[in-house]
Amino acid sequence: MKIAIRVLILPLILLLNLSIDLLAKEKDLKMGIALVAVGEVDQNIIKILKEDLNKIFGKQVWVGKGMPTPHYAFNKKRNQYLSTMILNALMNEKEYIPFEKILGIVDHDLYVPELNFVFGEASQRVAVISLTRLRQEFYNLPQDRSFFHKRALTEAVHELGHTYGLGHCGNPLCVMIFSNSLIDTDRKGSKFCPKCKSNLNLQSPR
Numbered sequence: 619m620k621i622a623i624r625v626l627i628l629p630l631i632l633l634l635n636l637s638i639d640l641l642a643k644e645k646d647l648k649m650g651i652a653l654v655a656v657g658e659v660d661q662n663i664i665k666i667l668k669e670d671l672n673k674i675f676g677k678q679v680w681v682g683k684g685m686p687t688p689h690y691a692f693n694k695k696r697n698q699y700l701s702t703m704i705l706n707a708l709m710n711e712k713e714y715i716p717f718e719k720i721l722g723i724v725d726h727d728l729y730v731p732e733l734n735f736v737f738g739e740a741s742q743r744v745a746v747i748s749l750t751r752l753r754q755e756f757y758n759l760p761q762d763r764s765f766f767h768k769r770a771l772t773e774a775v776h777e778l779g780h781t782y783g784l785g786h787c788g789n790p791l792c793v794m795i796f797s798n799s800l801i802d803t804d805r806k807g808s809k810f811c812p813k814c815k816s817n818l819n820l821q822s823p824r
């Protein structure tokens with residue numbers, strides 16, 4: 619009899635453990651940020667962003683399945699990609715539904731109709747950033763990886779900040795001030811001012 623009970627209990631414990639594991643995983647996913655390479659993107663940058671965004675937002679950061687080059691968003695006349703169309707594609711992709719926020723990373727020059735270019739764009743849940751204008755080489759200057767990494771983080775934090783409920787800030791040293799040029803991006807850095815930090819709405823919506 620004792621043996622029979624043991625035989626029964628063991629699979630039960632295993633099953634229970636397994637279901638707790640699955641539950642925990644599902645919960646983590648819903649609280650997390652998905653990083654999605656849209657087209658070909660430097661994997662090193664994704665790795666750096668994954669670690670740094672986890673520290674800054676205190677959220678699980680996952681590297682989502684990449685998306686193909688966004689040919690649908692290409693504007694031949696401008697030789698640029700319409701960021702809003704990439705946002706929509708990210709929002710509509712079933713793969714990313716479980717994630718709380720999605721950050722698309724593109725290595726093409728982005729625009730919205732009323733501006734010459736944008737470093738990124740965000741909606742309530744989805745954001746996209748472009749790496750193209752963050753390289754020194756874009757401005758015919760010698761390559762500098764550390765500048766490139768710092769700028770990518772600044773733009774990622776800025777756009778994710780919008781998805782967590784922040785608007786633009788007036789503080790020139792706050793990551794949430796609007797960047798007109800790379801000079802603004804370099805000046806502000808990737809940190810929130812105390813006011814923006816306290817206004818971040820990091821509660822999981824689900």
Ligand SMILES: [Zn+2]
Nearest residue numbers: 776780786796
């Ligand atoms: Zn902004």
Ligand SMILES: [Zn+2]
Nearest residue numbers: 787792811814
């Ligand atoms: Zn601020």
